Amino acid sequence: MAAENIDIELRLLLDAIYLKYHYDFRGYAAASLKRRLTNAPGRFGCQTLSQLQDKVLHEPAAFPALLSLLTVPVSEMFRDPSYFRSLREKVVPLLRTYPSLKVWAAGCSTGEEVYSLAILLHEEGLLERTLIYATDINPQSLQKAAAGVYAVDRIAGFTENHRKSGGRTSLSDYYTAAYGRAVFDKSFRRRIVFSDHSLATDSVFAEVQLVSCRNVLIYFNGDLQNRAVGLFRDALCRKGFLGIGMKESLRFSPHAQAFVELVYEDRIFQKRNEP
Amino acid sequence: MRDVEALQGRIDAIAIGTSAGGVEALSILLPALPAGLRASVFIVLHLPRERPSLLAEIFTPKCALKVKEAEDKMRVEPGTVYFAPPDYHLLLDGGPQLALSIDELVHFSRPSIDVLFESAADIYGERLMGIILTGANDDGAAGLAAIHRAGGVTIVQEPDSAQVPLMVLAALRRTAADFVLPLEGIAGLLQALASTEPRTQNTSSKSE
Numbered sequence: 001m002a003a004e005n006i007d008i009e010l011r012l013l014l015d016a017i018y019l020k021y022h023y024d025f026r027g028y029a030a031a032s033l034k035r036r037l038t039n040a041p042g043r044f045g046c047q048t049l050s051q052l053q054d055k056v057l058h059e060p061a062a063f064p065a066l067l068s069l070l071t072v073p074v075s076e077m078f079r080d081p082s083y084f085r086s087l088r089e090k091v092v093p094l095l096r097t098y099p100s101l102k103v104w105a106a107g108c109s110t111g112e113e114v115y116s117l118a119i120l121l122h123e124e125g126l127l128e129r130t131l132i133y134a135t136d137i138n139p140q141s142l143q144k145a146a147a148g149v150y151a152v153d154r155i156a157g158f159t160e161n162h163r164k165s166g167g168r169t170s171l172s173d174y175y176t177a178a179y180g181r182a183v184f185d186k187s188f189r190r191r192i193v194f195s196d197h198s199l200a201t202d203s204v205f206a207e208v209q210l211v212s213c214r215n216v217l218i219y220f221n222g223d224l225q226n227r228a229v230g231l232f233r234d235a236l237c238r239k240g241f242l243g244i245g246m247k248e249s250l251r252f253s254p255h256a257q258a259f260v261e262l263v264y265e266d267r268i269f270q271k272r273n274e275p
Numbered sequence: 276m277r278d279v280e281a282l283q284g285r286i287d288a289i290a291i292g293t294s295a296g297g298v299e300a301l302s303i304l305l306p307a308l309p310a311g312l313r314a315s316v317f318i319v320l321h322l323p324r325e326r327p328s329l330l331a332e333i334f335t336p337k338c339a340l341k342v343k344e345a346e347d348k349m350r351v352e353p354g355t356v357y358f359a360p361p362d363y364h365l366l367l368d369g370g371p372q373l374a375l376s377i378d379e380l381v382h383f384s385r386p387s388i389d390v391l392f393e394s395a396a397d398i399y400g401e402r403l404m405g406i407i408l409t410g411a412n413d414d415g416a417a418g419l420a421a422i423h424r425a426g427g428v429t430i431v432q433e434p435d436s437a438q439v440p441l442m443v444l445a446a447l448r449r450t451a452a453d454f455v456l457p458l459e460g461i462a463g464l465l466q467a468l469a470s471t472e473p474r475t476q477n478t479s480s481k482s483e
Contacts, residue, residue, distance in 0.1 A: 031366035031394045032376040074377050218347045218363075218375045225348070245347075247360050247375050252348045 009049035010034060016053045021063055023137060024200040025070055027224030033070070040069055064140060071138045075112040076157060077150075077171075080246050081164035083214070084120055086266040088166050091241050092124045095209060101130040102208040104235060106199060106228070107216030108134040111145025112158075115174075116165075117212060118188045123168040127191050133206060135197035146194045148184035155182050199228040204235045211236060214267075215245035222252055229253040233271060242269045279467050282428060286314045286468055287402040288351075288367075290395045292388030292418065294321035294410035296438030300458055302337065304408070305356065307462035310339040312469040314404070316356040317345075317395060319365060319386045321410070330358045349373040359386035366394035382414035392418025401426030406461065407452075408432045410442025416449040423450045430454045430461055 010033070014026045025033065037049065044062060046052045056063050078084050095101055103121070105114045114134040121127040136142050150158075155171070162171040175182040197205070199216070211232045217225050232242050233255050242259060244267045250256040259269040293300055297320045308316070322328060331344045334356070342356045343349075349357075351371045359365035360375070364386050368374040374394075381387035392405050392415065405422035407415045409432060423429050429452040434440040436457035446452070454464065 029368055029374050031368040031374045031397070032364075032378065034397070035366070035376075035390065035394065036378065072378055074379055215377045218377070222348065245377075247345075247363055248347050 006034070006049065009053070010037065013037075013049050013053045013056075016057055017063075017066075020057055021060075021067075022201065023067065023070075024198065027200055027221050027227070028070075028219055029221050032219055036069060036072060040066065043069070067138055068140055071109075071136075071141065075109045076154065076161065077112045077116045078158060078161035078165045078167075079113070079116075079214070080266070081161050081166075083243060083246065083266045083268070084116060084165035086263040086268055087117075087243065088120060088124065090263050091210065091268060092120075092126065094239075094241075095126060096124075098209055099129065101126060101210070102206055103130060103132045103210045103212070104206070104208045104232075105132060105134045106197075106211060106213035106232070108136050108141075108145055108194075109138075110141050111148060111194075112150070113212065113214065114145060114192060115148060115184050115188060116162075118191060119162070119167075119171075119174055120165070121191075122174075122188070127188075130191055132192045133208070134192050134194045137196065137198045137200075139196060142194045142196065146189070146192075148186075148189065150182050150184075152177055152180050152182050199231060200224055204231055206235065207237050208235050208240065209237055210241045210243070212243045214243060215248070217244060217248045226253045226255065229255045233258045236271045238271060238273050240271045242271065243267060244269075279464055282404075282468060285402060286404050286428065287353075288371075288395060288399045289314050289316045289404045289406065289465070290392050290418075290422070291316065291318045291406045291408065292392065292410070292415040292442075293319075293408035294384075294412060294414070294439075294442060296409035297321070298333075299438060300408045300432070301334070303458045304462055304465075305334050305342075306337045306339075307466060308338060308340050308356070309466055309469040310354070312340060312465065313353050314468070315351050315353055315371075316340070317359075317365060317367070317391055318356065319359045319388045319391045321384050321386075321412075321414070322361050328358065328361045334358075345373045345375065347373065347375045359391065361386075364390040366390060367398040368394070369398065371398050382412055384412070384414050388415035389418040389421075393421045396421045396425040396427055399425075399427065403427035404430060406430045406432075407443055407446040408458075409437035409439050411439045412442060413445035415442055416445040419446045419452070420449045428453050430456065430464070432461065433457045 041052045108114045159171040175184045262268045262270045331342050335342045345357045363375040366374040431443050431452040
């Protein structure tokens with residue numbers, strides 16, 4: 001059956017990508033991965049996933065496009081305003097007690113969430129003593145994130161979200177609009193380190209007070225989710241904070257016991273004090 | 276296939292898609308689902324994305340079955356209704372368990388009926404029933420076709436009885452549905468599915 005073949009071809013393709021390029025999608029949730037790859041062969045002029053596998057093995061130039069398809073960056077600024085409102089009201093007061101701060105935006109994609117965090121910390125007077133690590137596996141996404149340039153037609157939605165999140169001023173204070181694009185203030189860049197990091201294959205690189213990783217875990221299967229949550233636990237200082245997506249959960253991970261719920265409805269957790 | 280009796284004991288999952296007029300249609304259909312229904316029920320109802328969904332709260336008191344908003348990695352339970360959360364696609368993954376994604380909109384919609392139906396067809400195959408109800412765009416037409424291709428059962432609300440018939444007409448253009456029925460007829464069919472489970476319970480003579 002064709003459907004049966006697709007499962008075999010998919011697995012072989014992911015193995016090939018891992019062996020050749022060391023990107024590990026083998027622990028990604030199958031349903032979304034399959035959907036993203038449904039039309040992939042056609043886009044690369046192939047009939048099947050097997051032919052696509054042949055192509056990416058022998059034509060490295062074709063790989064970045066496939067990587068972008070596999071990591072489909074979908075993000076917006078201040079997505080779920082109540083999450084950012086809770087960060088502001090429940091987490092920031094505790095972050096203020098640290099003389100210097102490190103924040104990890106894991107799976108930052110094209111940067112919308114990173115700038116949201118930076119703006120929030122700036123508005124709360126904390127950005128000057130904060131370093132934000134923004135990591136992703138897709139170098140093209142990281143490049144876009146570092147540029148901080150977004151289409152102007154998306155800004156109205158961002159502005160509305162920012163206002164609902166408890167934004168202290170207008171979002172327009174933070175960007176310059178020209179030629180249909182909004183360029184976010186370069187001063188934010190000085191507080192952000194953009195870096196290539198895989199939750200599937202890399203390890204912890206710093207101790208941080210806050211990890212924000214939203215709508216990344218939904219793309220992972222149980223084992224990979226567990227690996228990622230373990231990295232967050234290890235990266236966080238005692239009593240550090242973890243924010244995940246509004247429909248994500250820690251309860252399927254054995255590492256959940258390392259955390260207590262701080263604001264459950266916004267999926268903000270705090271690492272326990274004990275080791 | 277068009278014989279209800281042939282479906283008895285065969286359906287593990289029911290996927291329902293609807294948009295405009297959907298709350299009213301589901302208010303007729305869901306309360307009609309009997310407590311003995313073994314199948315799990317997955318629903319995509321297009322709603323304004325920024326509003327928190329109260330669907331589970333609204334339907335819980337009206338239904339004999341458990342009603343939940345879908346969460347990522349939730350294990351699928353029999354006899355339970357799952358609503359896709361606003362602004363997330365709902366998919367079925369191996370297990371079966373629920374999966375969510377924020378991939379791009381499909382037919383201007385997230386959640387999208389096509390996304391749910393296609394992934395559910397992949398997991399459940401011929402043990403899936405897909406139902407398209409009232410709605411104002413053509414999301415769901417490709418998904419229902421996928422369910423049909425996988426050997427599942429396809430049901431479309433009779434266009435004349437739909438508050439907004441665009442969605443059901445689009446589905447019927449793609450797929451010659453196994454059943455085209457008004458809401459009451461669909462409700463009756465789902466009740467018939469449950470009334471015979473377990474199968475040994477039913478020794479009633481064939482009607483007609």
